[in-house]
Amino acid sequence: MPITTEFVISSPLLPLVSIPQTLEPNEIECVHGLCLERESRIYTVKFDPDDDVSEADLEALDEVVETTHLGQANGEVVFQLTVELHDRISEAFAPEQVDAAQIEPTTITSEGWHETKVFRTFEGFADFQQRCQEYDIGFELFSVSPESGADSDDSEYGLTDRQQEALTLALARGYYESPRQVSTEELAEELGISQPATSDLLRRAERQLLTTALGSDAHLNTLSR
Known part of the structure; x- marks a missing residue:
């Protein structure tokens, strides 16, 4: 995208x-x-x-x-x-x-x-x-x-536009560095949404990326049993 x-x-x-x-x-x-x-x-x-x-x-x-x-x-x-x-x-x-x-x-x-x-x-x-x-x-x-x-369907990872935007911003701002260079509160301010909404947006995006990389939800559910 x-x-x-x-x-x-x-x-x-x-x-x-x-x-x-x-x-x-x-x-x-x-x-x-x-x-x-x-x-x-x-x-x-x-x-x-x-x-x-x-x-x-x-x-x-x-x-x-x-x-x-x-x-x-x-x-x-x-x-x-x-x-x-x-x-x-x-x-x-x-x-x-x-x-x-x-x-x-x-x-x-x-x-x-x-x-x-x-x-x-x-x-x-x-x-x-x-x-x-x-x-x-x-x-x-x-x-x-x-x-x-x-079109959000164009994303090879199945991310929505908003998920892609949040992940891109988080990565660019150093959210995934160790130690973190930015907080979810600061990301939320830039995205124009609440801190809980930002955390949820990132969590869903991260799950989508992992699901795409590791396999379908059904396959993952089978492995977890």
Whole structure:
């Protein structure tokens, strides 16, 4: 089942964070572009004309290999930048490793990248989060939800959309870590339901996953006799 996620990743090695760190704008809007090679990407970046960012300013950045001024669109100045990625970033986010699609422009600040992505499966999202951890890239999740229009019958584990949402949020927030990083009360607040309802939702979802993994209810009942 596809899931939509909103999050911030943070690292001084992320491409283009040097722009709000060293130039006038506090944040910029960026659209991912062509992947030339594993270590090189093209990005389309938009600036407010009042920011007074020039082509020379961008070319002076160490990571920028080539700059093209594309003109103005919707009152914004648009540049196309060819950027050389740091080795750690190119390894962490190699195209073959990330099973997701960008659905909104990325907002880049000196703190990091604010992104909204759709992951084809929960496993793809979990793998992305794990890779961030492995490569020392900060990850802060704001929201996660099943993709609108997705049919709960599409879940290979038989989970409802709400169960999938609760489990995804719990895993992302560290509920299943030892020690736990979040309480059911905190999860309940994010889900907008009571603490008992959250506990029941997780318990039913966990049972459904175990039932799918270990066999049918009838088979499990036979084993328990």
